[in-house]
Amino acid sequence: MRCPPVSYTYFQMVDLTSDRYNLVRGDFPFHSDAGSVLDMTLQGDVNAILAALESKHRRCTYNAMASFLGISLPQLFSALGERRPHASWIVNQNTHKPTKYTKAQEHPHLYDNAQVISSEQELHTFLGQVAGATKSTPLTAYPEAACYGVDGCKGGWLFAKILDGELSFGTVPSIGVLVEKAAEGSRIFIDIPIGLRSKSADARLCDREARQILKPRRNSSVFNAPIRELLSTEDYASANALSKRLINKGISKQSFNIMDKIREVDDLLQGSAKARALLREVHPEVCFWSLAGGIAMEHSKKSEEGFNERLEHIQEYLPNARRAVLGAIDHYPRSNVAKDDILDAVVAAITASYPDRWATLPAAPELDEAGLPMEMVYLN
Known part of the structure; x- marks a missing residue:
């Protein structure tokens, strides 16, 4: 199943407050x-x-x-x-x-x-x-397989969805909700570490290789995933202390700030065969690097130049994406969804759409102790 380039876009607004869509938004x-x-x-x-x-x-x-x-x-x-x-x-x-x-x-x-x-x-x-x-409101499943790109946002997850040439956006409070609703055969590419080291100071190979290909401009956007033992900690001081005790190295604030989401995805993957079948890890800057022919983005994604630079590469694959992206920007408050979150979700969905071009960092991914691949998918 391939999700073709967009021929017409629409904007899907989805309830953020619960696992039931269309309670508040249609x-x-x-x-x-x-x-x-x-x-x-x-x-x-x-x-x-x-x-x-x-x-x-x-x-x-x-x-x-x-x-x-x-x-x-x-x-x-x-x-x-x-x-x-x-x-x-x-x-x-x-x-x-x-x-x-x-x-x-x-x-x-x-x-x-x-x-x-x-x-x-x-x-x-x-x-x-x-x-x-409200027991009378059932959880409505998506009946058709689609390609999803997912990025974390305040209160849950933002997703971009490509189905039958249409691009839409939505939010869910947990990634498990999206996995449950998604049809078998869908692909969910997510910007979150999947596959974690255990009691090892060695960075994941995918993190190291991603930094290498993004040098010198965007390599700082890749930070090491935490070791699995840290997922049980509740605050930065505890996580940092435990990391130093186990591997003689602290944890970055960036890694800790997404620890809850890493834990959420890790727990889901270890308990759900469907999640293992659908979810794969991507890094947006690696995805943009691949869309640009192996050239890292010149500008920061937080700048106006960086936003336009990335949107131009998206439009090479989704010619009508600008309208849907700008609609999402208008709809979602910046306190909930950042502008670059929207582009990150779209580039992940694009990457999910071309299975015949998938490649991974590293080329032969390692498995962690839970059997999860430590990899980042991109288009070759």
């Missing part, structure tokens, strides 16, 4: 008139949140809801529409009452529950709990 075609599409999606989000609050007789402050949706207060007031009982669950943070509502406009059960959601995180948790309790 799928909409992405047109050049992005505003109208996002307005439609925002209205759906607002209505879904209001329904969840009403189902539990729970109030939420204006600031918490606006922050959760990544919009301004005026935008929220506009989306809430006219004063009516269904919209009265959103309240002032000081008075805990809806602003300028009459008694008749308030929901009759508005004050049944004394608890008021007052932060973005509280709302995130609440919606996840409501979703988990």
Whole structure:
């Protein structure tokens, strides 16, 4: 199965708060008139949140809801529409009452529950709990095999998906959700270390070879994966101390900062045959190096020049990708998804799309003690 270059792109918006898609977000075609599409999606989000609050007789402050949706207060007031009982669950943070509502406009059960959601995180948790309790909403599987590129983001994982010439984006709270939903025969290429050394100070060969080919400009983007024993630690000081005791070498802050995600993927791979069949490791800078004919990117991915440089190489494979990428940038708040995360996910999905061109660093990957390959896949 090959996922061909994009002929038409669309933007898929997926719920971040639970393992059920479309609780808050739905799928909409992405047109050049992005505003109208996002307005439609925002209205759906607002209505879904209001329904969840009403189902539990729970109030939420204006600031918490606006922050959760990544919009301004005026935008929220506009989306809430006219004063009516269904919209009265959103309240002032000081008075805990809806602003300028009459008694008749308030929901009759508005004050049944004394608890008021007052932060973005509280709302995130609440919606996840409501979703988990909604047994009538099944986990919908993707029926067709697709190519996915995955990168970590705040609150979960961002994925780019290529299926039948279409590019879409979404987020999931755990990689296990994506593995469960993905059809057999799919490919999920992920920017996270897979396969770890145990009690060894030697860097993985794939990390060493990646740094070598990315010299001199992008080699610093590759840092050593932690040893497996460190996955049980809870803070940087403990991880660093244990690393020094076991291998006489500390752990970098970069490695520790993604330790939770490394642990999540490692646990999944050791307990799921399907995950082992679908997941493979990539490094985005190695993928871009391969798309550019063996030349490392000149500019940092955080710079505007670096963003455009990488997008140009993506468009050589996905000519219409710019529209979907810019749509994703407009949709996802920077506090949740960075611009370069979006490009990293797309280049991983592209790499997953050409199995006849796959190569690995190193050419003959080692296996770790759990039988997982220590490799990075790229296109030759």
